[in-house]
Amino acid sequence: QVQLVESGGGLVQAGGSLRLSCVASGRTFSINAMGWFRQAPGKERETVATINWSGRITYYVDSVKGRFTISRDNAKNAVYLQMNSLKPEDTAVYYCAAAALPHSVVPSTYNYWGQGTQVTVSS
16 A cells, blocks of 8 residues: 655735645555646546656646646655645645556546645735
């Protein structure tokens, strides 16, 4: 099993920045792709950004391109999401996830999930 713990969420004004962190423990050797997903009240879970093992392949949903950056540090079993120029529509619970696949943007293909961290952006 793999355990994922997110941190870094909080309340920020529009235009501000937050950095989310996610650290994996357990059978981390089974992890390839990692990603960040979010779910706002009344909405389906959305893929925000994903990254493969080497970091050479990344994906961003259109709404965050140019504002968010995903990165990982395999030595620390960690993945990060730097979020700049935050907007009220970015408000959601953000989840970190890990997959055995080399890379995927489909939430259902991710095997392990964190508990989520709340991000609230005020206008």
